[in-house]
Amino acid sequence: MTALAPNATIGIVGGGQLGRMSALAAARLGYRCHILTDEPDSPAAQVAAGATIGSYDDAEVLRAFAARVDVVTFEFENVSAVGLDLLASLRPVRPAPAVLRLSQDRAAEKTFVNAAGIATAPWRLVETLDDLREAAAALGLPAILKTTRLGYDGKGQLRLDPGCDLPAAFAELAPKPLILEGFVDFAREVSVVVARGLDGTSAAFDVAENRHRHHILDLTLAPARIPAETAAQARKIAETIAQAIDFVGLLAVEMFIGARGDVLVNEIAPRPHNSGHWTIDACPASQFELHIRAVAGLPLPPATRHSDAVMKNLVGPAETALWPAILATPGLIPHLYGKAEARPGRKMGHVTRLFPRGSLPGDFAIRDALGPLGSAA
Ligand SMILES: Nc1ncnc2c1ncn2[C@@H]1O[C@H](COP(=O)(O)OP(=O)(O)O)[C@@H](O)[C@H]1O
Ligand SMILES: [Mg+2]
CATH class of the missing domain: 3.30.470.20 (ATP-grasp fold, B domain)
Incomplete structure (x- = not known):
């Protein structure tokens, strides 16, 4: 195992508070951080040695970022898969792009977790309104309808109660596909x-x-x-x-x-x-x-x-x-x-x-x- 030497530079994709607190921890361990962000004045860049400011999807921006760092990590998950692959061709990316792909897609994530023998709420993939009708019948209502991608802080999801308007719910959420999850009455x-x-x-x-x-x-x-x-x-x-x-x-x-x-x-x-x-x-x-x-x-x-x-x-x-x-x-x-x-x-x-x-x-x-x-x- 080769450890990164003191004073090496860790590239962090994303400029939010998770990157900021990671950069503060890195500084204590003697590392520099360089942030990739599309924001001119981001929480992470304020406490980092440097920043590359530009679009997460621009190959030139990604190359310029990679050239400044020794290893790449993420605090932000919504980078394009193509962008991730480009970074991984230039520098070690930890965690690996395959893991990010999984976490970017609720259906892939749940499929993986279930395949590892671990329980989730019962769920169905919903690509069409007919899928939603079948899933609602199979899982029962209430249930939670979610986008598979780009959801956070409860955005991109709707609770469906008995008697609700399924076509309206289906039309409201984007991008497709969606998943329907059984409602968990958790303690x-x-x-x-x-x-x-x-x-x-x-x-x-x-x-x-x-x-x-x-x-x-x-x-x-x-x-x-x-x-x-x-x-x-x-x-x-x-x-x-x-x-x-x-x-x-x-x-x-x-x-x-x-x-x-x-x-x-x-x-x-x-x-x-x-x-x-x-x-x-x-x-x-x-x-x-x-x-x-x-x-x-x-x-x-x-x-x-x-x-x-x-x-x-x-x-x-x-x-x-x-x-x-x-x-x-x-x-x-x-x-x-x-x-x-x-x-x-x-x-x-x-x-x-x-x-x-x-x-x-x-x-x-x-x-x-x-x-x-x-x-x-
Ligand atoms: N199947 C479910 N049953 C009951 N509550 C749920 C269910 N799914 C999500 N929730 C509630 O909604 C919150 C947000 O959902 P989550 O899937 O974690 O999306 P995100 O955190 O990406 O917005 C959860 O923390 C939980 O409180
Ligand atoms: Mg959550």
């Missing part, structure tokens, strides 16, 4: 972030519990309040998926926990994940450090946690306006991403609150512990 929504190195060793963080508001992650609690056997099963699933795709880098696996403790995989993301931000403050080595270590071919430390944690996202103008109050509240660990404009629904930063291991409080006390953000939580 908890959780995620596992796992790193896997060039040598095939892996390290999985503890299971985190996620709460969404308006389809956007709002709160993450670590560890998830689930039985130890369920947590062990969830981590095992994440490690099994990472191994099955011969993954190198950082992989997040979103899961549903049913009322009886059954674990269903929802989706995978081959990059640092919002539900892993708590690891910056609650772990000796964060998800971003493990990401950079895996990409650089360094040994992986264990993904241990020294504290329990609650992470609250700062979304849109209302929560961002609380920034001065957050700074004035002892115990809140603030993170801001350097975005100029706080548009509704936009993730502007996050706040972490730590608790001694084993003392994560109940919902009520969590609200209290978040101070000015408590009423928003």
Whole structure:
């Protein structure tokens, strides 16, 4: 295994907060980062050694980016497959383009996960309105209709309830094809972030519990309040998926926990994940450090946690306006991403609150512990 030498340059495709926090972790390990982004003033480029600004699909831009870096990784999944292949012909790309292709397509992803012997919600591919009618009859309603590509933060999906207008729902979502997923009446929504190195060793963080508001992650609690056997099963699933795709880098696996403790995989993301931000403050080595270590071919430390944690996202103008109050509240660990404009629904930063291991409080006390953000939580 050849490790990237100190002072080498890691190329990060995408200029958002995941790239920013990866670049900060890389700097601590003695690496430079060079960002590829189409934004002139991106969160990642603000903290990186350099940036190439241009279209992700422009071959000249991709070549110029590759020429400046020693290895390439991603914080952003919606790069064209052709662009990825071009980068991979010039530099090592970790994780590999094949993995990105899989995560870009919900149908391919679920097919892969099911083939690895891991359960998901029941689902059907929907290419035509007739497919949708058959899928709705087979799976029953309610169900969730999703685009296979380009969805995030609940965009590109619709809940279909009994008696709904199927042709209208089919017409509304684009691009096609779609999938219909059986509705999961989950007890908890959780995620596992796992790193896997060039040598095939892996390290999985503890299971985190996620709460969404308006389809956007709002709160993450670590560890998830689930039985130890369920947590062990969830981590095992994440490690099994990472191994099955011969993954190198950082992989997040979103899961549903049913009322009886059954674990269903929802989706995978081959990059640092919002539900892993708590690891910056609650772990000796964060998800971003493990990401950079895996990409650089360094040994992986264990993904241990020294504290329990609650992470609250700062979304849109209302929560961002609380920034001065957050700074004035002892115990809140603030993170801001350097975005100029706080548009509704936009993730502007996050706040972490730590608790001694084993003392994560109940919902009520969590609200209290978040101070000015408590009423928003
Ligand atoms: N089959 C399902 N049953 C119940 N809830 C679902 C289902 N699929 C998605 N959801 C809810 O919608 C959220 C967003 O869906 P997801 O597939 O993760 O898309 P994305 O995160 O790409 O927007 C999930 O975190 C979950 O809360
Ligand atoms: Mg999701």
